[in-house]
Amino acid sequence: MTAPAYRRILLKLSGEALMGDDAFGINRDVVSRIVQEVAEVVSLGVEVGVVIGGGNIFRGMAGAASGMDRATADYMGMLATVMNAMALADAMKHVGVVARVQSALNMEAVVEPYIRGKAIRYLEDGKVVIFAAGTGNPFFTTDTAAALRGAEIGAEIVLKATKVDGIYTADPKKDPSATRYGKISFDEAIARNLQVLDATAFALCRDQKLPIKVFSIFATGALKRVVMGEDEGTLVHI
Template structure:
């Protein structure tokens, strides 16, 4: 499609995106809604890779708070991301979108092992690729996994999907006077401690000049407008 601002994207989803109104677990209707957004992007001719969190199934910090070993809690979270990846793959393939799941933790009976060149080849063939298992290492968040995979596949932008229309200086649900930013620099984002992504992920994007776009995926036009270069969400860049 002419006028595309980005030709290859890495979409970072929270695990809660699959939970729907219930807040936990996996809601097939919520997965289907996300799948529809992804299909629309694919129909525009954009390569799509996805990293999804696990907050709907497991929160490592809860286990850690109860005395669980940090590495064990993180590995449990990585396994939960593969469950979410499989659920989203099913939703995508139910509407005709060919999808592959790759896991950083090998489990060959349910997912391909993560191989960078194979992932890129899938994208070149028009397949959606979902990366599960985080980075494969404890102590790293799925935000960091998203930044890492985005650079490995040479994505044009990392899109952080939220339920608000960008980055604010405070929580817009609690503060009606919160101010939304159209653009931010990496340094300003870090200095203000804005909840865009964790600091490791932002620093990684800054070092490699990968833009981050924060938008509301549940706004049915936001992602399409952003890909066409129209104002949508908050763009975090070096400038």
């Protein structure tokens, strides 16, 4: 069998990816399908780190958060990512994948604190490491956390799992003639003002020469095709 193109990846999952068609919260069927995709690549010997967002849970608190101090709202969002990470780890256990949750915020009664060396050891042992609570700082998104953790653990690529199957020349919902980029350079993505990751995360990946792949987590088998180096999604590279 052909060897995977990547041996260590950082998978960025938005909280919304866990919602399915629900207005907010966690859709168990969707989570189960995602962890099956992760389990398949783990079985290939790929080391997987995951950064999870919290938008699906925070969306349900949007009314209460309206007008709130930005730093306070960001900390609430970090707590939402911890809940998502715990749900993801629990679902992985049911498919035979050992996962560890590490949080950038100290809450040792619930999850481990983030320790880089321990995270790398877990990866080398074949465990999935789920990084929760973003960077642990307000004003930074989970996109930035994904870029940071990806660089710290020596990931070969950051995989941004979205609802669309890559980056297009225009919004495919509005322009039927829009075409998907197979690959695009960081410089060209900047010149075309393509919203790949937030600006801080994008700059960090570019500076660390850490490529980004944007793909749809809802396409069956897409994650495996990405790690095998097949033409799936859009690659952003130096």
